[in-house]
Amino acid sequence: MDKISNEEYLNVSHVSNGLPNGTPKPINLILNSSIFENVINLPNITKEYNMTVTSAKYSTLEFVNEPEVGKNFTVRIHARDGLNRSKTHGGDFWMAFLQFPSNHYYASTSAQVQDHQNGTYTVDFFIGWPSAVEVRITLVHPSRATKVLDLIMNLSYPPRMFWNGTFINQNNQTAHTLCYMAYRGPQFWKDKCQYVNRRALGDKTGLVCEKPPDGFGCDSMVKYSTAAHLIDGLFRVIGNACGCVWLFDKDHYMQKMKPEIIDMVQHLGSQYAILDNITKTLPPCNSHFQHGVGFWRANYWVSMVCQPKQGYKFGAKVGECLRNKDVYFLGDSTTRLWAFHLSTVLKAPMNKMDLTNHTFKFKQYFEHFNLNITFRFHPQVLGSKVVDLQNEIYEVDVIDDLQSIDCNFVVVISPWAHFAQWWKDAYVERLRLLRASVERLKARCPGAQVILKSPHVREHGDMYSQLRTSDYILFKLKEMMEDVFRDADVYYVNIWDLNNAFKGKKSVHMPPEVINQELSILLSYLCTDA
Structure with a gap:
């Protein structure tokens, strides 16, 4: 064109x-509008300054200690610009990965990067496999790009x-x-x-x-x-x-540093025995606000925070755990995936199923377990589907309408995939009001279980789409979500690193092996006795 x-x-x-x-x-x-005056006045924004932007090519890595099974391995990033000069301020958005350097066995992990605001960044990886690690660091956005996105x-x-x-x-x-x-x-x-x-x-x-x-x-x-x-x-x-x-073009977006392979400190005996001893001492998944530290071993996510159960394969156990429950999934299409997969996990016949418009709402009833599963899409959907206003209801209104003598409610909330373009203050206010509805529910039904699901990385389009759906924006939504709900009586399922470390392509709708591992974490919170 x-x-x-x-x-x-x-x-x-x-x-x-x-x-x-x-x-x-x-x-x-x-x-x-006033946006253009504000954006144009951002200092040093024109391309003539591109050599002063952080460069993955010239940035360097420092390995603070040797990698060893069952321990943290610390990597320090020293940011440098296109003229090979040290950066003296922070703001770059990095992603950090470790993987096993072999095509015959897959293991990987991801860790969040700590910004010291002086041009250096620190990453603490947990080492979950023996032999060697391959360090992969990606500069998603230089600081000048994150300033634009923040603005x-x-x-x-x-x-x-x-x-x-x-x-x-x-x-x-x-x-x-x-x-x-x-x-x-x-x-x-x-x-x-x-x-x-x-x-x-x-x-x-x-x-x-x-x-x-x-x-x-x-x-x-x-x-x-x-x-x-x-x-x-x-x-x-x-x-x-x-x-x-x-x-946000290909020269400045997702810049990859040169991968480095490092041999590990070796121990006599089984390297995996070290990991098994660590995982056996982990607490059960019952703390309300935990981080997502762990690693992929083949097709399983091994949590190093608590002991998630892989019992999602056994439908009867899951069904017994959820017997007599009313389970509500309130959110977007990623939340809908959880609801559909949970229905599949149960491996039980559905006696009633309302799929009038399953994109935006559905309800399933499993008589054998006296279990109801309901999904409702939040309003203001962005997508290809036409939205009938009769199908719209806010999460707050669904939660406030939950009334029962037994109060056997499970509520999953996850407002993120359609909110990347929202004004920050409006999104935070929406989260605060959602939290208030959760508090009203807990006052009526102290035993109700509420789960907050975090955002995750996804695929992106052209460089213009980065201005509205960048992973940096999604990470900021995650931080806002954590800030608002941090001391609330909810279980927090943080799936950022789990998705980020996955070996396959990133997508808003991740493949079944990822969804299954997310569900195993969810069920570990809900099914403490299973």
Whole structure:
């Protein structure tokens, strides 16, 4: 396609699957915002400064100690720029991996990188196999790129999620208008249709739509679909306006340092006996807030935090553990995968199954275990599916409606995959309100079990998509989630490192061997006596 201007890019005539006729173009809404002044004023953003950006090629590794089975192996990263000069400040986003350097046996681990804010970074790996390790360090984003992403996350304007709202009036006539998430409060939403749930979103966040023509009320909206080309267009405008998109091209994104293979300290006797003795002394998985330290051994994730059970293969044990329970999975499609896989694990006939629209909701009943499994997708979905408003319900409202004498509730919450484009303060407020609903549930039902599932790494598109769904943004969502729920009465299933260390390609929908290991951690919290 020939190069076109920012305004032309947002003209729906350039998009084969554009919005229906009558949909307003949001060009003025986008271009008249304050984001461009803020982004353009970011210092040293143009490409003439690219040699001063952190370079994986010139950065170096220091091995603080020798790798030894059953102990931590510390690696220090010394960041340097494209002119081979030491960096004196932090902010780079690194990912760190160890793997067994052989094609005949697979073992790997990942660890989070500690930023010392002086150009050095430290990684502590747990060594879970003998012989040798291959150290792999990747510079996902240099600090200048993370500054851009932080800036975008912290701006409340302009809107950066768009939908096409469909209205049907009493005469069965149809109209379409532009809808978007707005963050600055009702005083900025005059003369627009407002769809606000203050218990779930607070006072400043809501879905806002341009008013439909005469003859249509705001309450006549029946469905919406994601205006993906407008979202893509907005972030192309942002990337071009700030002159910063080069920071996300192939030369600056996912820069890999040269792998290094290191032989380990060897011990007499079985190396795995050392690991077995360590894992046997681990506590059961009953602490509410634990980290995700562990390693992959073949197709199994070996936790070094607690003792997860691999009993997910045995349906009867899982069914007995969940007998008489009402299990709710509230979140996105990654949460839906958990619900579907759990149903498969049970290996029991379903007596009732409501799959009216299984993408957004379903309910299953297993009479043999008197077990209900329900999945509900959160509102404001971004994707290819048309969303019927009748299928929408906020997690807060589902949780507040849970009423039972027995209170045998299990609730899994995981709001992340569709929130990478949210304004930071709005996302944090949403998490706080979600936590408040969990606290109300625990006050009614002290025995209810609530599980919080973390985000994980995923696949990404072109360099413009990095501005809205980067793994750096997902990691920041994870940190916000941990900050809000840290002392809450919930079990935290941190699957970041488990997914990051997996040998296969990263995807928002990870393969069954990963989902099974995630479920084993979930069931280790729920089935302490199984």
